[in-house]
Structures are given as C-alpha cells and as structure tokens.
Amino acid sequence: MASEIIYEEVKFKNESSSSGTYSESAAAPKGKPIPHLSKSGRPSLLFTSMMALFLLLTISFLVAFIFYYQKYSQLLEEKKAIKHLTYTELNCTKDDSLIEDKVWSCCPKDWKPFSSHCYFISTDPASYNKSEEKCSSMGAHLMVIHSQEEQDFITKILDHKAAYYIGLSDPGRRQWRWVDQTPYNESATFWHPGEPNYNEEQCVAINYRRNGWGWNDVLCSGEQKSVCQMKKIYL
Ligand code: MMA
Ligand code: CA
Numbered sequence: 001m002a003s004e005i006i007y008e009e010v011k012f013k014n015e016s017s018s019s020g021t022y023s024e025s026a027a028a029p030k031g032k033p034i035p036h037l038s039k040s041g042r043p044s045l046l047f048t049s050m051m052a053l054f055l056l057l058t059i060s061f062l063v064a065f066i067f068y069y070q071k072y073s074q075l076l077e078e079k080k081a082i083k084h085l086t087y088t089e090l091n092c093t094k095d096d097s098l099i100e101d102k103v104w105s106c107c108p109k110d111w112k113p114f115s116s117h118c119y120f121i122s123t124d125p126a127s128y129n130k131s132e133e134k135c136s137s138m139g140a141h142l143m144v145i146h147s148q149e150e151q152d153f154i155t156k157i158l159d160h161k162a163a164y165y166i167g168l169s170d171p172g173r174r175q176w177r178w179v180d181q182t183p184y185n186e187s188a189t190f191w192h193p194g195e196p197n198y199n200e201e202q203c204v205a206i207n208y209r210r211n212g213w214g215w216n217d218v219l220c221s222g223e224q225k226s227v228c229q230m231k232k233i234y235l
Contacts, residue, residue: 146185164227
C-alpha cells in the first residue's frame, strides 16, 4: 500500500508542473519526471512489483502450458497404444462356476489361456530388452513364474531344443527381479543344477536339459525366443 502512495505523489507533483524534487533525477528531462521512477531515480516499488507479478504470471503460464502439453501428448500416445491393442479376434470361455452371473474370460487369438492369464510364445529370437518391448507393445510382459503349475503348463507347449526368455533379470549384484515387480521367492525357483553361474549373465531363459526343464542365466544381448503373459480379458 505504501507503493501506491508513492506513485500518486509523483503524479500530483507532475501535474502541478512544479519542478519539485523530480527534475533533479539524472536521466529525466526537466519538468517531465518518468512516472515509474521514484525520487531516487530507481524504479518505484509499484513498478518493480508489477514487473515481478508479470514475470511470475508469465512463468506460471509457461509451467502450466508445458504441464498440460505433456499431459495431452501422453493422452495421445495412450490412445494410439489402445488402438494398437485392439485385438481382431478373441477366444472366450465361460468358466465353470455355480454363480449365476458368470463372465466370459478371453485371450486374443494365438494366445494360450491358463488360470487367470494368457500366454504368447514368441518364436522369433530377440535380445531380452527387445523381447520385453514386444510383449509390452501387446499389453503384456515377459512371463513370470511363481509355481510348479505355471512352469509345467508353459513347458508342455515349448520346443525342447529352444530357450525362451522369461521376465526375470538381475539389475546388478545378483538381485533377481521379476518384470511385474512381484517378489522373487527363492523357494519357488526352477534353476537348472549349477545355475545361475555367471555374474555377467543377467537375464533368464527357460530351456530343456537332460534333467528336465529349468532356468539358466544368460547374456541379455543373446537372441532367444520368449514367452509373453497378460491378464485374461473379462467381458
Ligand atoms: C553356456 C551358457 C551358460 C550356461 C552354461 C552351462 C557355456 O555357457 O548357456 O549360461 O550356464 O552353458 O554349461
Ligand atoms: Ca548360466
């Protein structure tokens, strides 16, 4: 409020055309004081405040613009992804249940249903990252195995001569992580005898050896087949 008082003082003295204190300001021509300059010749508090406010508004506007622009682009990307995820054919079953209002549980064509999930066997070899990217582009992730039943279900339909990436990897220091963030439970693992055996092998593939199906740590750059997993679609 003090700033307004100062400003009005300036104006009043100007109109009265008295030379006053303002003619002494260095840059101002005689009798024509510059309104936004205070007695000292420095910008007045009001002017400075207005400039600060303007700057603040500009910054706020820019921040808001960037924020909404990013949100909008994200939305567009998601829409694109959803369009991409529209499966042309679903295979659905009505699960046996005594409850009347049953729902259809579906898997896309070429995906295999098991329990509450659908599985896709990708037969063209790719690195671990490329394999996971491919699953991701289909709304899935590399397969996660938490039980003997899951392990048995998938191995029954895999080729004995091939290795398949599963969604298990080590970001460092032999800390095994599932791609879906579910906890790694040491007591529900299916490593081949002697595996994992090399610190540089930070990704896991499932393959068949004389003792049966099991997990082996492998180099993530190696090109392997893979298995994708996603939740069943309920209609
Ligand atoms: C290969 C490779 C390793 C695996 C051993 C087992 C020679 O390396 O697949 O990941 O542990 O075979 O002998
Ligand atoms: Ca190994």
